[in-house]
Amino acid sequence: MAQRTKTKSQTSSRKKTASRSTTRRSTTAKRAAAGRKGGRARAAQRKTASRRRSLPPAIAKAAREMSRMMEGLSAPSDAIALLKQDHREVEAMFQQFEQLDSKPEKAKLAAKICLSLTVHALIEEELLYPPAHEEIEEDLVDEAIVEHAGAKQLIAEIEAMKPSEHLYDAKVKVLSEYVKHHVKEEENEMFPQLRSSGIDLEDLGEQLMQRKVELLARMGGKA
Ligand SMILES: [Fe+2]
């Protein structure tokens, strides 16, 4: 019996030691993970900074042009008006692209399309989707985020190509179809829900506009 008690006590002591060791391991693992996370965040910042420095000249030029165009524009009435205006502009650019034969013109317009979509996706992801996720059907917002990721992949591929390369036109076409589908879902499903949500769309419109101006200035090398 005494032997059994001793065994129990030993077992309990072993458990405690094991538990302390697990706690130590888990703390060390947490610290290591935090370190890795911090390292990853710093690496991501460096990557963003270097990406900013090495922005293709065509994209930087398109950003400066868009920045200049925005100086004369009055701000749309609210967030939905601003985003719809962006949608119409990019649709028009895709239509224009289909009419082009000249490769330098295609490259210039594709750079503008990719830039517009990049800035549009960024401002939506930074300022619209987080409150929308809280206020409206969250599946709609999650799907939109996944669709943005798919579009970004195609944008990166197009930006790395020349119009003379095989599949260039096909990639721009698929991107336009992709965007058409995404825009339809935003305008027919997400925006009506936003209208009846508690989000202050006028204030959000101003924030979106401000961020857009800021991003274009930075991409164009002004900030
Ligand atoms: Fe959009």
Ligand SMILES: [Fe+2]
């Ligand atoms: Fe979107």
